[in-house]
Amino acid sequence: MRHFAIVGSGPAGFYTAEALAKAYGGEARIDIIDRYPVPYGLIRFGVAPDHQSLKAVSKRYDQVAEGGTVQFLGNVAVGAHVSIDELRGLYDAVILAIGAPHDRKLGIPGEDLPGVVGSAEFVGWYNGHPDFADLDPPLGGSHAAVIGNGNVALDCARILAKNRHEFEGSDIVGHALDALDRSAIRTITILGRRGPHQISMTPKELGELGHLEAAAPLVEAGDFPPIEADEALEPGQRKSINILREFATHEPDDSKPKKIVFDFFARPVRIEGDGKAERLIVERTMLDAGGGAQGTGEMYEVAASLIVTSIGYQTPRIDGVPYDERGGKFANDAGKIADGLYAVGWARRGPTGTIGTNRPDGYEVAEQIAAAMPPGSDGAKAGSKVLNGLLEERGIKATSFTDWRTIEAAEVAAARPGSPREKMVRHDDWLKALGH
Ligand code: NAP
Numbered sequence: 032m033r034h035f036a037i038v039g040s041g042p043a044g045f046y047t048a049e050a051l052a053k054a055y056g057g058e059a060r061i062d063i064i065d066r067y068p069v070p071y072g073l074i075r076f077g078v079a080p081d082h083q084s085l086k087a088v089s090k091r092y093d094q095v096a097e098g099g100t101v102q103f104l105g106n107v108a109v110g111a112h113v114s115i116d117e118l119r120g121l122y123d124a125v126i127l128a129i130g131a132p133h134d135r136k137l138g139i140p141g142e143d144l145p146g147v148v149g150s151a152e153f154v155g156w157y158n159g160h161p162d163f164a165d166l167d168p169p170l171g172g173s174h175a176a177v178i179g180n181g182n183v184a185l186d187c188a189r190i191l192a193k194n195r196h197e198f199e200g201s202d203i204v205g206h207a208l209d210a211l212d213r214s215a216i217r218t219i220t221i222l223g224r225r226g227p228h229q230i231s232m233t234p235k236e237l238g239e240l241g242h243l244e245a246a247a248p249l250v251e252a253g254d255f256p257p258i259e260a261d262e263a264l265e266p267g268q269r270k271s272i273n274i275l276r277e278f279a280t281h282e283p284d285d286s287k288p289k290k291i292v293f294d295f296f297a298r299p300v301r302i303e304g305d306g307k308a309e310r311l312i313v314e315r316t317m318l319d320a321g322g323g324a325q326g327t328g329e330m331y332e333v334a335a336s337l338i339v340t341s342i343g344y345q346t347p348r349i350d351g352v353p354y355d356e357r358g359g360k361f362a363n364d365a366g367k368i369a370d371g372l373y374a375v376g377w378a379r380r381g382p383t384g385t386i387g388t389n390r391p392d393g394y395e396v397a398e399q400i401a402a403a404m405p406p407g408s409d410g411a412k413a414g415s416k417v418l419n420g421l422l423e424e425r426g427i428k429a430t431s432f433t434d435w436r437t438i439e440a441a442e443v444a445a446a447r448p449g450s451p452r453e454k455m456v457r458h459d460d461w462l463k464a465l466g467h
Contacts, residue, residue, distance in 0.1 A: 033059045033404060034414030036122040038109050040065040041072025043376020043389040044128035045092040050397030052100040055406045061101045062122075062415050066108040067161070068430040068461040069438055070096070072130055073386070075454075076160040079186045080203035081193070083451065088386060096432045102415060105430035106462075112427045113418065115351050115372075121417055123410040124371050124400050127352065127361060128393075131344035131377040135359065137178065141302030142340075145169070146309075150183045150341035157190055157207035159454035164206065169307070170214035172336030176311055178299055179341035180223035181231040187339045188219045189239060192246035192289050199449035204456055219246070219291045220333050224298040224316055224324040227255055227275050234270035241278065246289035250279040254295040294333065298324055308338050344382040366396040373400065428467060438464045 035051055037044045040063045048061050069075060071089050078085045095101055109115065109129075118125045134149025136142060146169050148156075155163035175191055177184045190203075195212045203211075223230060227250075230237075240248045255276060261269050275293070283290075294313070301312040315329040345359030352372070353362040360381045361374040368374055375396050376389045404410065422429055430438075441464040442452040455461050 033123045033406075033408070033410050034121065034412045035059060035061045035124050035126065035400070036118050036414075036418075037061065037063045037126045037128055038065075038118070039063075039072055039128035039130060039376075039378070040070035040103065040105070041128060041130050041376065042074060042088070042092075042386045043130065043378070043393055044072070044126075045070075045095050046390045046393030047126050047128060047375050047397055048101045048393075049091075049095045050394040051400065052095065052098055054397055054401045055100070057100065058406055059100060060414050062104050062418070063096070063101060064104045064107050064109060064118075066106070068105040068458070068465070069435055070103055070105065070432070076155055076158050078158075078386070079154075079190065080158055080201040081189070081198060083200060083202070085386065086202070103430070103432040103435065104415070104418075105435065107422060107427060107429050110349055112425060113421060115349055117421065118418075119371055121413055121415075122371075123404055123412050124373060126373045126375055126396065126400075127349070127368070127378050128375045129346060129349075129378050131346045131359065131382040133345045133347055134340060135343045135345055137299060137340055137342060139299055139301055141304070141308070144302055144304055145307040146304065146336050147302055147338045147340065150177075150179070150187055150339055151344060153187055153339045154183065157203055157211070159202075159204040159456040161456055161458050164204075164456040167210075168339075169337050170210055170216055173215055174218045174220070174334040175216045175337040175339070176220045176222060176333055176335035177339045177341055178222050178311075179343075180221065180225070180229070181341060181343070182233060182236050184221055184339075184341040185232055185236045185240070187341055188221050188291050189243070191216055191219050191337075192240075192243050192291055194245045196449075197244055200451070202451050202454060204454050205447060206456070216337065217289050218334075219289070220294050220335065221291065222294045222297040222299060222311070222313065222333070224296075225322075226295045226318060227272055227293075228260065228264065228268070229318075229322065230268075230271060230275075232271055234267060234274055237271050237274045240291055241274070243287075243289075243291075245287055246291055247281065247284040247287045248278045248291045248293065249281070249283070250275050250293045251295070252276075252279040254293075255279070296324070297333075298326060300330070302338060304336075308336060310334050311338060344377070346378045365399070366392070367399060370403075428462075430461075430465065434465050
């Protein structure tokens, strides 16, 4: 028998559990540990609430959790309630699947002014993340800016642009829906430090901006290189650029009260305001020979009382685990950190790729583990039997997958009309739903 602990119950954690369960059959016990009493990490707290089809992948994770080999241990914070060293003493392998939930910083003056929020915070706020339930982003001004040209920037801009009823069928939390409904924001500027060819936005997500009820995208035709240059792009990127080129042909649509302005070749250098964010000072850039952003010295202002920085994420450090400073992830070699210690998903690769990218990633690490300790071999580790005792001694009540089902049923029962659930956003509410 082998015992494995996976820390983090998002896509990377669940795909790794699935792979290990397949490799070891009944000869392994796999514990998925999460700091929150509810599973699914990025699926619950990160994927946009109006992208329910992406969230449906959690049904596959349900099957993993209910397959008999895997146990969910929620409400257990690794680092605070149990250390990595303790886990390594109890499990044949510990796999870190904690994602990259912290915002990277821009490193410019004014970044700490009220009104500047990271996309992890903003997304967490509308998605029911307990750490950001009280974020209260300022929505009273008419201008917002989103910094970054990736899919998360698109998510943030789209959420700011939608009408209340465009959220029907989504699981946006009630407090965010009400605040967005009262929002005065009419102009959302998306700033990219490079040009249209350098965006990291995928066609489906970009295309959605063309179908918003109350908002129209605005793109400057002059920002594009000659059309022949598109031929060198890979097909997905070419599709995205075609969509942007199409947006650039639109006449201003006065029937739509909101606009989403794409500001390319725009590098924020400073955020200014009287005790709160009021404007971004931006330097016009051009591409240098290597395709990087080079400042031109031309400065201008972009008005914004809400500024969402959406420039990528970092994995938090864990005591005793080597860290790759530049990559913002655990130092690892193809997923291996040390004997019996691995990383998967964004904690392994950094914050890139889709949910599906985590599947091969988890399977690859499971294969490495199976090569190091072949299925059928026995280990000397005690696993959750001893962990459960430790947690009990420390007064920690771990939640099970059955407990999650109870919380889920309560959320579904409390759903607003048109919403699949009313997410509980406080730790205490989750525990209350369990009668703890
Ligand atoms: P991303 O795709 O890496 O985009 C980050 C953006 O931030 C880039 O445009 C980058 O520009 C810019 N940036 C970085 N540092 C900057 C700085 N100092 N100043 C100005 N701009 C800066 O990251 P993401 O949007 O956070 O997305 C993370 C991953 O999740 C991606 O793989 C994404 O596709 C995925 N995702 C997918 C979906 C979906 O499929 N629906 C939704 C959300 C996220 P440069 O290129 O110039 O560095």
